Amino acid sequence: MSPARLLIIDARHGLRHIAREKLVDVLRAGDLVVANDAATLPASLHGTHVRTGEPIEVRLAGRASLSPELADFSAVVFGAGDFHTKTEDRPPPPMLARGDELALGPLPATVTGLLGHPRLISLHFASSPDEIWSGIAHHGRPVQYAHAPTPLALWDVWTPIASPPVAFEPPSASFALDWQMIAALRARNIGFATITHAAGISSTGDSELDDRLPLDEPYEVTLSTARAIAHARSSGGRIVAIGTTVVRALEHSARNDGTVHAGPGLATGRVGRGTRLRVVDAILTGVHERGTSHYELLRAFADDPTLSSAAEVLAAHGYRPHEFGDSVLVIHADPLIAAAGM
Amino acid sequence: MGDVAAKDDIYPMALQVLGELGGLDILVNNASDLGPAPLALLGDTECEDFERALATNVLGPFRLTKALLGALAASARQGRGAVVLNVSSDAAVNAYPTWGAYSASKAALRHLTQIWDAEVSEHGVRCLSVDPGDMDTPLHALAAPDADRSTLKRPDAAARELLDVIAEILSTSRAQLKLSPTEGLDKSDEQRGAA
Numbered sequence: 001m002s003p004a005r006l007l008i009i010d011a012r013h014g015l016r017h018i019a020r021e022k023l024v025d026v027l028r029a030g031d032l033v034v035a036n037d038a039a040t041l042p043a044s045l046h047g048t049h050v051r052t053g054e055p056i057e058v059r060l061a062g063r064a065s066l067s068p069e070l071a072d073f074s075a076v077v078f079g080a081g082d083f084h085t086k087t088e089d090r091p092p093p094p095m096l097a098r099g100d101e102l103a104l105g106p107l108p109a110t111v112t113g114l115l116g117h118p119r120l121i122s123l124h125f126a127s128s129p130d131e132i133w134s135g136i137a138h139h140g141r142p143v144q145y146a147h148a149p150t151p152l153a154l155w156d157v158w159t160p161i162a163s164p165p166v167a168f169e170p171p172s173a174s175f176a177l178d179w180q181m182i183a184a185l186r187a188r189n190i191g192f193a194t195i196t197h198a199a200g201i202s203s204t205g206d207s208e209l210d211d212r213l214p215l216d217e218p219y220e221v222t223l224s225t226a227r228a229i230a231h232a233r234s235s236g237g238r239i240v241a242i243g244t245t246v247v248r249a250l251e252h253s254a255r256n257d258g259t260v261h262a263g264p265g266l267a268t269g270r271v272g273r274g275t276r277l278r279v280v281d282a283i284l285t286g287v288h289e290r291g292t293s294h295y296e297l298l299r300a301f302a303d304d305p306t307l308s309s310a311a312e313v314l315a316a317h318g319y320r321p322h323e324f325g326d327s328v329l330v331i332h333a334d335p336l337i338a339a340a341g342m
Numbered sequence: 343m344g345d346v347a348a349k350d351d352i353y354p355m356a357l358q359v360l361g362e363l364g365g366l367d368i369l370v371n372n373a374s375d376l377g378p379a380p381l382a383l384l385g386d387t388e389c390e391d392f393e394r395a396l397a398t399n400v401l402g403p404f405r406l407t408k409a410l411l412g413a414l415a416a417s418a419r420q421g422r423g424a425v426v427l428n429v430s431s432d433a434a435v436n437a438y439p440t441w442g443a444y445s446a447s448k449a450a451l452r453h454l455t456q457i458w459d460a461e462v463s464e465h466g467v468r469c470l471s472v473d474p475g476d477m478d479t480p481l482h483a484l485a486a487p488d489a490d491r492s493t494l495k496r497p498d499a500a501a502r503e504l505l506d507v508i509a510e511i512l513s514t515s516r517a518q519l520k521l522s523p524t525e526g527l528d529k530s531d532e533q534r535g536a537a
Contacts, residue, residue, distance in 0.1 A: 037412055037416050039356075039357070039360060039412070041357075067364075068362055068363065068364045129362055130362065133358045133361040133362050134358060136357070136361070137354035137355075137357045137358045137361070153353070154357065155352075155353050155409070158353065158409070159412070160412060161415065161416070162412040162413075163360060163365055163412045163413040163416045164360055164361075164364050164365055164413070165357050165361045179462075179465075182465070183461075183464065186464060192419075193419065194419065222419075222420050224419055224420050225419075
């Protein structure tokens with residue numbers, strides 16, 4: 001695969017193409033890069049709907065908190081088949097009712113609720129945390145993508161900075177990072193900090209369900225990260241988010257004065273056109289199609305004409321979309337540091 | 343949990359550790375493989391025995407450290423520090439006849455550890471290898487079946503010594519991490535708040 005590219009979309013200074021590994025060159029001493037350190041669960045669990053004996057695939061998709069002892073998830077369910085078949089061509093899941101038992105390999109699970117759509121349920125594992133983690137580790141498979149040539153292994157979906165396994169799909173912007181780059185940031189006096197955000201599924205193949213994405217996502221901002229943000233802002237540095245989940249977490253945890261509240265939170269609602277950003281000055285993300293929640297989030301950073309002309313340039317230059325493709329860096333037209341400097 | 347010599351076991355192990363603990367401060371790579379048992383001259387050593395020793399003693403610790411590096415670095419950023427301790431041997435530095443496979447793998451692990459440390463200590467993660475001495479373990483019995491066990495160190499005593507080493511490194515790391523610019527600024531903030 002050819003080296004990843006990066007389109008800089010600077011609302012004030014126009015567009016610029018660089019190699020993504022040169023990201024550090026567009027940052028300044030004092031800036032702070034913030035990434036999501038969530039590792040990705042092997043969230044796809046195949047098994048049987050006990051009452052009917054029918055095959056079922058459960059994709060864990062959401063959780064209420066980051067607690068390691070969590071046994072309750074929301075999940076998207078599919079019928080027979082696997083990722084080789086397009087979602088829309090797969091048979092629907094068995095008709096589920098509250099209280100139904102599922103046998104997911106070594107993990108028995110109970111349907112605890114139907115969440116307003118035939119494919120969206122809540123699920124409870126009655127096993128001990130030890131059994132749940134062992135079961136997920138040995139029976140679960142990463143959610144697969146039709147565009148990936150071979151099935152993804154767990155090491156493919158963990159970013160270099162992956163830590164607590166709480167994400168359901170990779171916080172894919174963090175694939176732009178490697179330890180060489182993190183060392184380069186340090187060498188240039190650019191800060192590096194992380195938050196943990198349980199990135200949920202980005203697409204289900206069902207448009208009605210996709211309209212409800214992203215689901216509420218728990219996150220945690222550590223005290224050291226909140227302090228690093230305060231330090232960067234007070235000295236005129238920009239906050240550069242690696243990925244949409246970082247924007248979602250930081251803006252949700254922000255107070256009106258732009259300081260960030262340290263601790264756990266549950267990100268609700270969407271960031272998009274009309275959102276007044278309080279913390280994040282720039283975002284590194286993948287190449288997203290118009291209409292997706294990821295694209296929608298970029299409208300908080302740049303106006304529609306800017307994003308439209310960027311979309312044309314991305315298409316004309318053959319930038320690769322998807323989770324493992326090329327990237328864009330969108331720099332806000334009106335940097336927050338102007339306000340923070342006062 | 344898993345076999346450190348098996349590539350496919352590494353990430354499921356890392357997942358279970360990080361899932362249950364929520365993060366990681368300390369990684370101890372202590373699983374070891376002797377190579378040929380009984381010990382053999384290199385000329386009599388089966389390649390497969392050497393490969394197994396390398397998989398367990400070198401590749402396993404490398405893979406596990408790599409898979410868990412994100413968590414260890416996160417712990418360091420949060421001011422707790424992080425340590426990778428690799429269990430070494432005097433065979434890592436001395437060339438004892440018949441210990442070739444084990445010795446070469448432990449020498450590689452020792453060198454690997456030094457390079458890890460040179461590369462990740464700037465991120466607050468310290469890596470070191472420690473020789474616990476001759477312990478009364480199944481591996482030692484395999485290597486020297488006739489040894490007088492009363493002269494060997496008990497494994498729990500060795501573990502206690504390793505813990506003391508780890509505690510000392512963490513304490514030094516934490517003191518250094520507190521001196522980072524961010525923390526320094528924070529202190530002055532607090533002083534300003536108090537004034």
